[in-house]
Amino acid sequence: MSTTTAERSAPGSATEARRRRGVGLGVLVAVLAIGAAASLAVGARALSPAEVWHGLSAAPEADQRLTEIRLIVRTVRVPRTVLAIVAGIALGTGGALIQGYTRNPIADTGLLGVNSGASFAVVTAIAVFGFTSPFQYVWFGFLGAAVAGVVVFGLSSIGRGAGNPLTLALAGQGVTVFLAAMTTAIALSDLKSLNALRFWNAGSVAGVGFDVIWPVTGFIACGLVLALTTLPSLNLLNLGDDVARGLGVNIALSRTVGIAAVTLLAGAATAACGPIAFLGLMVAHVARYLTGPDYRWLVPYAGLLGAVVLLVCDIVGRLVVRPGELDAGVVVALLGAPFFAALVWRGKFRSA
Template sequence: MRRTGSSARVPTAEAGIAPSRVEPTATRYRTRTLQIIVLLGLVVVSCALSLCIGAKPIPLDAVWHALVTPSGLEDDMIVRDLRVPRTVIGALVGAALGLAGALTQGHTRNPIADPGILGITHGAGLAIVLATYSLGITDLHSFIWFGFAGAALGALTVFAVGSAGRGGPTPLTLVLAGAAISALLQAITFAIVLLDQRSLDAFRFWKVGSIAVAGMPLVVQVLPFLVIGLALGLAGASGLNALALGEDVARSLGHSVERVRVLGIAAITVLVGASVAVCGPIGFVGLIVPHAVRLVTGPDHRWILPFSALAGAILVLLTDTVGRIVARPGEIEVGVMLALIGAPFFVVLVRRRKLVRV
């Protein structure tokens, strides 16, 4: 009788366990979905503020009029020709840098890693300086292509050097190779700009980091790269979760570590290469955004990556808007503002006792 009673209780116990396992997952999914909706709303609000606030404040109804039924008014021209391209590129670049930062920290398993550590930023800077020095190119539209090519070459060099050993690309070899290659690229860049005034002027303009792009044609030119990079980055979430458990565990789960690494490096290269080529090296987004996001999402990259993209867009747009307010009628470039805001914010994050680890 005891055996019968025991076996009769097993299905009841299993039935009782199943809902307790399913319910938290469903609740968590609903919570994350709601949080993404909130972030999307904040992106819309940030875009609206970016369109309304500047050297000349423009009311929201005037902005709407300029977007829907434009005329030859000064406000319409300011909104459509200046602020719309700036807002679009700010949202795209912020999303790209936030996602690239999460990917970089995930692949290197280094919580203080930044996209620039893979040689991308300094590769783009060197290519732009070489284009100016050797070819006399000073056009911003041409800078995009040279900057992107340099960023890709820098990342490929780091990946090749980091993969040279028997173990292939590992977090440690990628970080060490990135630090060495970045230092070399930066040294060559400084050597060139010290020899040529024109290269120095171009490099100085690019180095400050700004989303004040010259019209929609430039946005259209860089848009395909950013969209492709965002798609590649978001597609690698499951593989990145497996890598977080260790390469041996990832292989046992059926993931190709090499393929996941290549996909991740490709996404980081496209995202950061396109961003730094059009806007210059905008720092701190890829460093602080993933940390702030992990405090909400935990270690699951399926949520970290989209959250980081949306939070990066919000951070860049709001920081750029603040830069237009504090120095009115002039402005402080977003790269400078992010350094002023990002440095103390990151110090606060690091000092938190419960800082979430990668």
């Protein structure tokens, strides 16, 4: 009797779980919309909802005050709000994917060397070509991130430990250390590169226009499509390579597509707004707590949480030192460092 009852209740419980997860996604979308509205209103100059609406919808006018509001909303706050959402989705999704593919609970998108690759390429472009505009060096940042990801993945695919998540982590760490040293050497020998790196490396969604945001969004969209195609096989890979292979998963192909998706997502986001540490790590763990280990739900949750967290951190950065600002990457790091320490402590506590 109890077995029959359990069998009957299992479909109902699964349906209830899907319903809760669906409601959770709706709540995150609503929170993100509220955050976007707040992002348009908050800053060195606070704007009322009516002023924000005027700035979004009105045509240029002779009134100096209204023209100023329009410029603030359209040329400053709308681009940084859009970039925070797009980059947050990319980094949150990338963080969840990299933890799944490496089976490493403390992995972040920086594990593939994309952050250090982008930094090295940006510094090199500024030192060699004298670029000063984000539109000029963002392409080098993306190229550097992509090349670093390919090199790390290539190194982890040769030798005895080919395909091993530990080999991937070690290769990523080695490439990261090497590129960080090269970046420092170039920056210290060129004052313009050092000044640019000092601000870009903090991670900020401010000062980037739609001439950069739209192309970056295209790369991120491609990465999201690749990520969605790998989610069913990623669930099987986390059961172990032998089990996944027995269930018909092409492990090499699945990992290659997954790492390509992470490189596109993290590389494009990093190229646009600089390296933002801990974001992918944090939201992946929060998403896993909310949804469980099913990556078909975990990854969308992580993407939306990444957008919410980055947007909120950008808003907080505008408020805490008004009329100045703290870069969003700095606020994320201030939040992420204690979170990472708590993860380490919790892991040790459980293993004790």
